[in-house]
Amino acid sequence: MEQKTKIKVEDGKQDLVITREFDLPLELLFKAYTEPELVEQWMGTKVIKLENRNHGSFQIETSHKGNVMFKANGTIHEFLPNQRIIRTFEMENIPVGVQLEFLEFEQLNPDTSKLTMQIIYRSEKHRAEQLKLPFAYGLNMAHDRLQAILSELI
Amino acid sequence: MNLRRDVFQAIADPTRRAILLLVASQSMTAGAIAANFDTARPTVSKHLQILTECELLKQEQNGREIYYHVNANKMEEVADFVEQFRKMWDDRFNKLEAIMQAYKTKE
Numbered sequence: 226m227e228q229k230t231k232i233k234v235e236d237g238k239q240d241l242v243i244t245r246e247f248d249l250p251l252e253l254l255f256k257a258y259t260e261p262e263l264v265e266q267w268m269g270t271k272v273i274k275l276e277n278r279n280h281g282s283f284q285i286e287t288s289h290k291g292n293v294m295f296k297a298n299g300t301i302h303e304f305l306p307n308q309r310i311i312r313t314f315e316m317e318n319i320p321v322g323v324q325l326e327f328l329e330f331e332q333l334n335p336d337t338s339k340l341t342m343q344i345i346y347r348s349e350k351h352r353a354e355q356l357k358l359p360f361a362y363g364l365n366m367a368h369d370r371l372q373a374i375l376s377e378l379i
Numbered sequence: 380m381n382l383r384r385d386v387f388q389a390i391a392d393p394t395r396r397a398i399l400l401l402v403a404s405q406s407m408t409a410g411a412i413a414a415n416f417d418t419a420r421p422t423v424s425k426h427l428q429i430l431t432e433c434e435l436l437k438q439e440q441n442g443r444e445i446y447y448h449v450n451a452n453k454m455e456e457v458a459d460f461v462e463q464f465r466k467m468w469d470d471r472f473n474k475l476e477a478i479m480q481a482y483k484t485k486e
Binding site: 231236243249250253263266267268269340350353355356357358359 | 465471478
């Protein structure tokens with residue numbers, strides 16, 4: 226089966242490109258990025274602020290058992306409905322640093338659409354830190370689960 | 380965890396990536412590898428040491444010579460980082476698609 230989400234990570238570069246085709250009309254895909262309640266659902270995070278306009282800003286955070294575990298924020302540089310969002314994105318206290326994101330939304334046919342997301346990092350090293358994150362999270366989660374099982378046994 | 384970090388630091392360096400590419404096609408001695416670079420021999424040795432320590436390269440004794448070759452298993456693990464990142468986005472986008480399809484029928 227062909228992969229729906231594709232990623233291009235080239236050696237010696239400090240950016241990456243993620244592309245995805247959706248079985249969704251363009252307007253619905255774009256809405257998923259602009260309605261706070263919808264963003265919260267698919268990102269699994271709380272939206273503190275989301276200003277969908279040029280020079281607007283946004284803030285998100287994720288809590289676990291009452292503690293804030295993850296915080297991120299950014300500024301929207303360009304907001305063009307159903308076409309483009311250019312914004313910065315920064316995860317707080319994570320060594321990835323600020324990244325610049327170009328999100329291009331396209332209609333393929335009335336029922337399908339495509340998102341192309343180019344993310345530019347400060348350096349190739351910062352990009353590597355980002356790529357490592359899901360792996361590190363996976364490892365931490367496995368470790369937490371193991372701890373939970375062990376503490377039940379003791 | 381530290382080992383993982385080292386692998387990433389190892390491949391973040393352009394000279395070390397060039398060494399990996401060079402050795403990928405055939406096993407080589409440190410001298411043969413160094414001959415391909417303008418960098419001083421001790422610098423190349425240091426790079427080889429780092430690549431060996433994080434298991435991207437393996438040493439093999441052949442008579443009096445030590446040959447370096449690529450540790451294919453480890454290289455696959457590095458490729459896995461990108462795959463894990465892709466999968467994270469794939470899961471996220473699948474969720475987006477499902478939520479928005481439900482949203483569409485609600486309207």
